[in-house]
Amino acid sequence: MSDLIVSSYNIHKAVGTDMRRDPTRTVQVIQEIGADIVALQEVDRRFGDRRGVLDPEMLHSVTGLVPVALTDRLGARAHGWHGNLLLLHGGAEVEEARAVTLPGLEPRGAIVADIRINGQPLRVITAHLGLLHQSRLLQARFLSKVIEEGDGRPTLVMGDFNEWRLGAGCSLMPLRRELRAVKRSAQTIASFPAQMPVLPLDRIIGCRRAEIGDLRIHDSILARKASDHLPIRAALNLPRVQSAVM
Numbered sequence: 001m002s003d004l005i006v007s008s009y010n011i012h013k014a015v016g017t018d019m020r021r022d023p024t025r026t027v028q029v030i031q032e033i034g035a036d037i038v039a040l041q042e043v044d045r046r047f048g049d050r051r052g053v054l055d056p057e058m059l060h061s062v063t064g065l066v067p068v069a070l071t072d073r074l075g076a077r078a079h080g081w082h083g084n085l086l087l088l089h090g091g092a093e094v095e096e097a098r099a100v101t102l103p104g105l106e107p108r109g110a111i112v113a114d115i116r117i118n119g120q121p122l123r124v125i126t127a128h129l130g131l132l133h134q135s136r137l138l139q140a141r142f143l144s145k146v147i148e149e150g151d152g153r154p155t156l157v158m159g160d161f162n163e164w165r166l167g168a169g170c171s172l173m174p175l176r177r178e179l180r181a182v183k184r185s186a187q188t189i190a191s192f193p194a195q196m197p198v199l200p201l202d203r204i205i206g207c208r209r210a211e212i213g214d215l216r217i218h219d220s221i222l223a224r225k226a227s228d229h230l231p232i233r234a235a236l237n238l239p240r241v242q243s244a245v246m
Contacts, residue, residue, distance in 0.1 A: 004117065004238070007035035007218070008158040008202050009231035010128070013042050014053040016225045017195055023054050025226045030087075031063045033218050033233055036117065038065060038087040039126035039158035044078045052079030064089055068097045068113050082109030084126050084159070092117040102127065103142055104135030112146055114153065120238045121153040122210070129161045129171075136163060136171035144174045147207075154210035154238055155179070157203070160229065164188075164199040179205045180212075187215045191230045194223065204234045211237040 009030065014023040030038060044050045056079065060066055065087035067079060079085050081099035088094070097113040110127035125143060129136045147155050157179060163171050166184045176182040181203070188200035197217060206212040218231040 003213070003235035004037065005033075005035040005233060006037045006156065006158065006204060006236045007033045007231055007233040008039045008041075008126070008160070008204055009033070010041040010160040010202060010227060010229040011043060011053070012227040012229065013045060015227075017193075017228060018225055021053065022226070024058070025222060026054065027059050027062050029218070029220070029223045029226045029231065030059070030065070032220055032222065033231055035233055036089045037092070037124060037156070037236075039124070040080070040085040040087065041126075041128040041160045042083045043080050043085040044083045046083070049077050051077035052085075054079060059087075063087075066090075068094055068111065070097060070099050070111065081111055082107060082128065084109060084111050084128055086111050086113055086124060086126050088115065088117070100142075100146065102129070103138040104130045105132060106130045106135060108135070108139065110143065110146075110159075114151075120240065122238060123147075123150050123153050123155045125155065125157045127157070127159040127161070129159070129163065131162055133171050136161070137174065140172045140174040144178055147175075147178045155207045156210050156236060157181075157205045159203065160201055161203045162201055163203075164201060175205075179207055181205045187212060187234075189215055189217055189232060191217050191232050192228065194225075194228050194230045197230055202229060202232045204232060206236065209239055213237065
């Protein structure tokens with residue numbers, strides 16, 4: 001099938017490098033990316049009522065993207081789960097979506113969504129991993145089990161992993177059997193800090209049947225102001241299959 005455009009973006013609660021909270025600017029950056037599937041991090045405030053910082057109706061009107069609905073939320077006014085939100089363009093069907101709590105010292109979570117897009121089955125996992133190496137190891141082990149328990153459909157994992165290393169020191173080592181995440185040949189690109197990116201904290205990772213190509217940062221004048229992270233984007237190629245179970 002033809003390539004899909006996928007993206008991951010830590011929006012920093014819509015607070016830009018100028019220290020202004022401007023959700024409209026954030027939505028404009030998402031529109032610039034033009035992706036079919038978008039994983040967002042830090043879409044909700046971390047304390048209090050955990051309210052989301054975006055306007056979902058405006059987001060859909062401007063970008064055509066729709067949030068994946070979740071039964072579990074940390075507050076009635078939250079958009080996502082522990083700040084994670086998954087957005088899909090028209091033509092995508094959500095078969096099942098669940099919020100999972102990740103282990104570790106900090107409160108962290110992930111969204112696991114089984115979808116069909118252009119008729120093709122795909123599991124999408126979006127997560128924001130912890131700041132501590134040991135916590136990230138635990139979280140990677142947890143996600144590895146989630147992937148292994150799937151029905152065999154291709155898997156795409158996106159998010160802010162707070163990990164810049166590859167090889168033996170990488171905290172994503174538990175994912176190495178399932179995903180192209182750890183080897184020094186893995187695709188990464190510096191996305192943080194936005195005004196002068198040096199660390200590849202944000203990742204888009206596919207399994208052997210979810211081929212990632214053309215990985216790049218989305219670098220625009222607006223993106224450099226809208227968050228402390230630059231969005232990353234890639235082309236995703238899926239095999240054409242007749243059934244969700246492979």
